[in-house]
Amino acid sequence: MKIRPLAIDGAWEVCPQQHQDARGSFLEWLRLDHLGEAVRRPVQFRQGNLSTSAAGVVRGVHFADTPPGQAKYVCCVRGRIWDVVVDLRVGSPTFGRWEGVTLDDTDRRAVYLAEGLGHAFCALSDDATVMYLCSTTYHPDREHAVHPLDPRLAIAWPVATPVLSARDRAAPGLDEVLARGGLPEYVTCRRLGDPLGGVPAGPPPG
Structure with missing residues (x-):
């Protein structure tokens, strides 16, 4: 298993080693x-x-109040998606930037994102099945969204006409959420010290 950091601090791509023979395949997905x-x-x-999506469906950009925040471990067990991490942490050097990673049922890669980061994905195949683990349980009053088509984010979605839920269509843009003080603070995210995950306190030694 190879784990490499993405360009956005607090996000990693996980590449498992697959073992294949005439019977099928085996891997450690986590x-x-x-x-x-x-x-x-x-x-x-x-x-x-676990969610299933038709081709062209875009889900997100979703994030949770921090603290407590919600870290996620995302993989695509059937089909293919384009997974997107968005830096929504006020004060972050990469605030407002995004990064996309293709997840599918061939390479079996996964993405881990720490608390304070926004998450979204686009289904690139029908019946795309996404499985993700969360560091905290679901609390609707702490869950929020930024519009995935916000020009401020300018996410380069790989479909001409993204299909959105009613919630995501009604979501505000990044600047509106920022103006009302609804985004996580970068310093707060980096100081999270509970055992449920979070952003490291600084760069790796050496």
């Missing part, structure tokens, strides 16, 4: 010890979710 070593803190999850 190793908490390896992930914890890469992000330099213990990682635990409290809830697992």
